Structures are given as structure tokens and as C-alpha cells.
Amino acid sequence: xxxxxxxxxxxxxxxxxxxxxxxxxxxxxxxxxxxxxxxxxxxxxxxxxxxxxxxxxxxxxxxxxxxxxxxxxxxxxxxxxxxxxxxxxxxxxxxxxxxxxxxxxxxxxxxxxxxxxxxxxxxxxxxxxxxxxxxxxxxxxxxxxxxxxxxxxxxxxxxxxxxxxxxxxxxxxxxxxxxxxxxxxxxxxxxxxxxxxxxxxxxxxxxxxxxxxxxxxxxxxxxxxxxxxxxxxxxxxxxxxxxxxxxxxxxxxxxxxxxxxxxxxxxxxxxxxxxxxxxxxxxxxxxxxxxxxxxxxxxxxxxxxxxxxxxxxxxxxxxxxxxxxxxxxxxxxxxxxxxxxxxxxxxxxxxxxxxxxxxxxxxxxxxxxxxxxxxxxxxxxxxxxxxxxxxxxxxxxxxxxxxxxxxxxxxxxxxxxxxxxxxxxxxxxxxxxxxxxxxxxxxxxxxxxxxxxxxxxxxx
Numbered sequence: 001x002x003x004x005x006x007x008x009x010x011x012x013x014x015x016x017x018x019x020x021x022x023x024x025x026x027x028x029x030x031x032x033x034x035x036x037x038x039x040x041x042x043x044x045x046x047x048x049x050x051x052x053x054x055x056x057x058x059x060x061x062x063x064x065x066x067x068x069x070x071x072x073x074x075x076x077x078x079x080x081x082x083x084x085x086x087x088x089x090x091x092x093x094x095x096x097x098x099x100x101x102x103x104x105x106x107x108x109x110x111x112x113x114x115x116x117x118x119x120x121x122x123x124x125x126x127x128x129x130x131x132x133x134x135x136x137x138x139x140x141x142x143x144x145x146x147x148x149x150x151x152x153x154x155x156x157x158x159x160x161x162x163x164x165x166x167x168x169x170x171x172x173x174x175x176x177x178x179x180x181x182x183x184x185x186x187x188x189x190x191x192x193x194x195x196x197x198x199x200x201x202x203x204x205x206x207x208x209x210x211x212x213x214x215x216x217x218x219x220x221x222x223x224x225x226x227x228x229x230x231x232x233x234x235x236x237x238x239x240x241x242x243x244x245x246x247x248x249x250x251x252x253x254x255x256x257x258x259x260x261x262x263x264x265x266x267x268x269x270x271x272x273x274x275x276x277x278x279x280x281x282x283x284x285x286x287x288x289x290x291x292x293x294x295x296x297x298x299x300x301x302x303x304x305x306x307x308x309x310x311x312x313x314x315x316x317x318x319x320x321x322x323x324x325x326x327x328x329x330x331x332x333x334x335x336x337x338x339x340x341x342x343x344x345x346x347x348x349x350x351x352x353x354x355x356x357x358x359x360x361x362x363x364x365x366x367x368x369x370x371x372x373x374x375x376x377x378x379x380x381x382x383x384x385x386x387x388x389x390x391x392x393x394x395x396x397x398x399x400x401x402x403x404x405x406x407x408x409x410x411x412x413x414x415x416x417x418x419x420x421x422x423x424x425x426x427x428x429x430x431x432x433x434x435x436x437x438x439x440x441x442x443x444x445x446x447x448x449x450x451x452x453x454x455x456x457x458x459x460x
Contacts, residue, residue: 010134010142017364022145022350024363026127028173029147029344033125036166038149041124043106049098055105055331057203057299063132065099065142066091099131103148104300104328104341111152112332120153120337127346139316139348148322150341152329157270160304160324161277163342164288167308167320170344172284175358178311179286179319184294185271186301186323188254191264192292195257196236198229203299205229209240210295217241240292247275247290254292267303274304302326306342310352319348366395368458369435370412371421373399382423385433385451392455412438419458423448 007013014022033040046067053061073094100106103126111118127147134140149166151159164181171179189209193202204227208220215223220241224234239257243250251268258264271290278288286308296305303324310316322342329337353359369389371382382398389396399408412420422434422443431448446454 008142010136010140012141012143016366018350020363020366021353021359022346024359025174025346025349025353026145026147029170029346030125030127032166032169032173033147033149035169036123036149036162038123038125041107041110041126042128043100043103043110043126045129046097046099047106047109049096051109051332052098052101052105055300056101057207059207060101060299063134064101065131065133066095067097067099068095069097101132102130103128103146103343104150104325107148107150107341108152108328108339109332111337112329112334115334121151122153123149123151125149139345139351141347145346147344147346148341149343150339152337152339154340155338157273157304158277159340160274161281163322163340164274164278164306165281165283167306167342167344168283168286171286174349174353176311176349176353176356177285180309181283181286181288181320182291182294182307182309183271183274183288184291184305185267185303186295186305187263187267187270187303188258188292189267189295191258191261191267192237192240194261194264196233198233198237201227201229205237206295209237209293212241212293243292247288250290250292251275270304296321296323300325300328304340310348311356314352314355316348316352316355319345319352321345365416365418367397367415367417368395369397369419369421370408370415370417371396371398371423372405372408373402374405374422374424375402378402378423378425378428381428381448382421382433385421385423385448388451389455392452394455394458 030040049064049066052064056064076093107124107126111122125148127145129143129145131143134142136142149163151163164183167179167181171177186206189206190199190202193199193205198205205224208223208227208229211223212220221234225231239253243253245253251272254268255265258268275288275290291307294305294307296307301323303326305323306321307318308320310319320343322340324338324340326338327335328339329335371386373379373382379398379402386396386398399411409420418438420436420438422436427433427445427448432445433448433451434443434445435454436443
């Protein structure tokens with residue numbers, strides 16, 4: 001007996017209904033990307049390993065899917081390396097490419113390679129899948145889509161303000177009320193690490209701090225201790241774990257803590273400017289909240305950082321995130337090109353909309369009208385009618401075989417087709433067709449020579 005087929009953990013098949021819903025979200029995001037002046041690009045699904053490795057920190061590097069070299073790759077490994085069984089030594093000899101971990105680093109590579117053809121500031125959007133060797137769980141997959149918008153070649157903090165507005169515009173269109181856009185600044189985190197005496201362990205400090213909402217204060221303390229951060233330093237950072245209140249109140253507390261840190265105060269100044277501008281412009285459905293524990297575990301962020309939380313009551317990780325990166329292109333040889341960008345988590349947004357029942361009912365309808373098949377002659381006449389409906393923009397189809405009428409109606413019902421067309425021998429002789437409204441059960445007769453009447457009524 002053949003082995004039952006399966007798919008890798010963390011990946012999914014998508015049914016027609018799921019694809020339609022995903023496309024609904026993508027179209028809303030894409031519409032707003034273009035309204036805000038972003039242009040589309042695409043990059044390969046895999047990159048040279050050297051492009052990706054070392055850009056996401058130690059944790060990120062571990063989650064990168066590596067691709068084995070083609071051919072007899074193992075024969076090129078020397079005996080010493082092979083017998084050592086050390087994956088870090090072996091990997092560079094058997095794999096030179098990897099699936100992309102995100103869209104930002106490939107974008108930076110794209111900018112450097114195409115810098116002579118790009119008009120700066122360059123606003124690009126990209127909607128493509130990425131891959132991470134993560135532990136699958138609700139809302140976390142090994143293959144998933146990111147929907148990114150980035151601006152490179154612009155230092156102004158107005159870009160951050162505009163990206164916050166972009167988040168709000170998309171969630172407003174999706175009727176997803178109550179999202180919280182969290183904001184922090186990596187310079188503030190640098191300043192905190194500086195004043196508590198943990199500057200050399202900045203990455204370990206920020207990675208641990210970023211997990212506060214997942215593992216709690218005790219978990220963060222323990223992780224910091226395990227990474228070599230002293231009890232004294234952790235005690236100095238303790239007031240941050242419970243920092244709350246309005247954005248203005250939190251900024252005031254931070255100013256006091258960071259009064260001896262120049263870079264920390266610079267981060268606070270940037271936050272004040274961004275938050276102040278957003279407050280003046282206003283948001284439609286989202287709220288902007290300072291969260292000093294937000295760290296974003298990617299090494300390339302240097303300024304403002306964002307993360308979007310789903311509405312209260314929905315158990316879901318972040319549904320968006322991003323931030324400012326001052327010199328990401330510098331790792332590929334193009335210095336002093338600042339950038340800032342955000343990403344929408346398509347798959348998590350899908351799950352949130354599904355849980356809150358926010359998908360419009362009409363998007364589940366993939367066919368406007370189905371013509372039943374009553375036989376060879378009737379089928380040919382029906383196909384001609386279907387062709388006329390399609391020319392006028394209606395999604396119409398003919399059931400392919402003249403099987404039992406009850407079976408054809410069941411098919412239409414499962415497909416949620418709103419209108420079923422009956423064109424049997426009697427209707428054909430009379431030059432007519434009958435349309436049944438599957439919701440009300442009402443039937444109406446139209447002339448085969450004037451299908452425009454039905455088309456106009458359907459479009460009205």
C-alpha cells in the first residue's frame with residue numbers, strides 16, 4: 001500500500017476559500033501601499049548564504065533554512081572536517097544558498113545591486129513568502145508571507161509617522177478595530193544598557209527584554225543572568241519591567257533614567273517627535289503606545305521600532321513589526337543610506353479576522369451563476385449563454401456533464417452560487433432561460449436573445 005502523503009510541519013495547503021480570504025487581505029494591503037506611493041519589487045526565494053547569515057543575530061541565524069549544494073556535495077568535504085561532526089565547520093562546505101528569512105535583507109541587497117537605476121528616496125513594497133526553521137505553533141509557521149513597505153534614502157522621522165498611518169489605514173480597511181501599534185527606540189535600549197553597566201551585552205539584554213510578554217519578568221531575569229548580566233544591572237533595569245501610564249508619563253520617567261546617556265536621550269527625542277506628530281494627525285482605528293520593553297530581536301534596527309498587537313482578547317502574537325535601520329545597505333558596501341520599514345503578518349492577520357468573523361460574506365462567493373447541464377443540445381446553448389455572461393464581467397460556469405439535477409443543485413449549494421440557470425429542452429424551444437435565486441428560492445424567466453436584462457439586474 002502506498003505511503004499516505006504528508007507535508008512538512010509548519011507548512012499548509014490552502015483551500016479555494018482560504019486563498020480567496022488571503023487574497024482579500026493582500027489586496028487591502030497592496031491598495032494602501034500604492035496609495036502611499038510604494039512601488040512593487042520581487043526578489044528570489046533563496047539567496048547566497050553570505051547575504052543572509054550574520055544579519056539577524058545568533059538566534060536568527062539558527063532559524064535560516066540552508067539548501068544543500070547540488071551534485072555529490074559530500075565528496076568535497078575533507079576527512080578532518082567530516083569526521084569532526086561539527087555542523088558549523090561542515091555547513092559552509094556543503095551549502096552555499098539559503099531560503100530567505102525575511103524581505104528586508106534581500107531588499108538591502110537589491111538596493112545595493114541596483115543603486116544606479118534607483119531614484120532615492122526609494123519606496124518599495126514586497127509581498128512574498130519567507131521561511132524560518134522555527135517551532136510551529138498557533139500563528140507561527142515555517143513558511144509564511146510577509147507584506148513589507150520600506151523607504152531607503154530618507155532620514156526624516158516623518159517616514160516613521162507615515163508608516164504608522166499606513167498601519168492604521170490597512171487595519172481600518174480590514175475593519176480590524178482596536179489594534180495597538182507599540183513603539184520604542186533602539187537608542188533608548190542602548191542607553192539603558194549603558195546606564196546599567198551592560199553595554200557590552202547589549203544584544204543579550206535586548207533579546208531577553210523582548211521576551212517579557214512571553215516568559216514574564218522572572219523568565220527575563222533568569223535569561224539575563226544566564227547571559228552574564230549581573231544582578232546589579234538587572235536591579236537597575238527593574239523599573240522598566242512595570243513601566244506604564246501615558247506615553248508622556250513614560251517618556252518623563254525614561255528621561256530621568258537616561259539623563260547620563262547621550263544616545264538614550266537622542267532616542268527619547270525621536271520618540272517625542274514621532275508620537276507628537278501622530279497625536280496631531282490622529283489615527284482611525286489603532287492606538288499608538290510606547291513600550292520600553294519592545295526590542296525587536298533583529299540586529300539591524302538602529303532607531304524607532306514597531307510592533308502591532310491584535311485587539312484585546314485575541315490570543316495572537318504580533319501581527320506586524322518593523323523599524324529604522326540606519327546603515328543596513330552598508331553591510332553590502334553602500335554606506336550612509338538610511339532606511340525604515342514595516343511588515344504585515346498576513347497569516348496572523350488572517351487568523352485574527354477569522355476569529356473575529358471580520359471577513360465580508362460576499363468574498364466567499366467565487367461564482368455568480370451556474371448553468372445546469374440538461375443534455376448535449378441544451379449544454380451547447382447553455383455554453384453560449386455562459387460565454388455572453390462572461391463577456392459582461394460575470395463569473396459564470398456550466399456544469400460539465402448532464403448528471404442528475406439534484407446533484408448539480410447540491411454542487412451549486414456547496415459552491416455558494418447565488419444564481420442557478422436552468423436551460424432545459426422546454427426553455428430551449430421557447431428561446432428562454434430560468435434563473436433561480438438560491439437564497440430566496442424565487443425563479444424568473446428571461447429571453448435567450450436578450451440576456452442583458454438578467455445581467456443588468458444582477459449588476460444593479
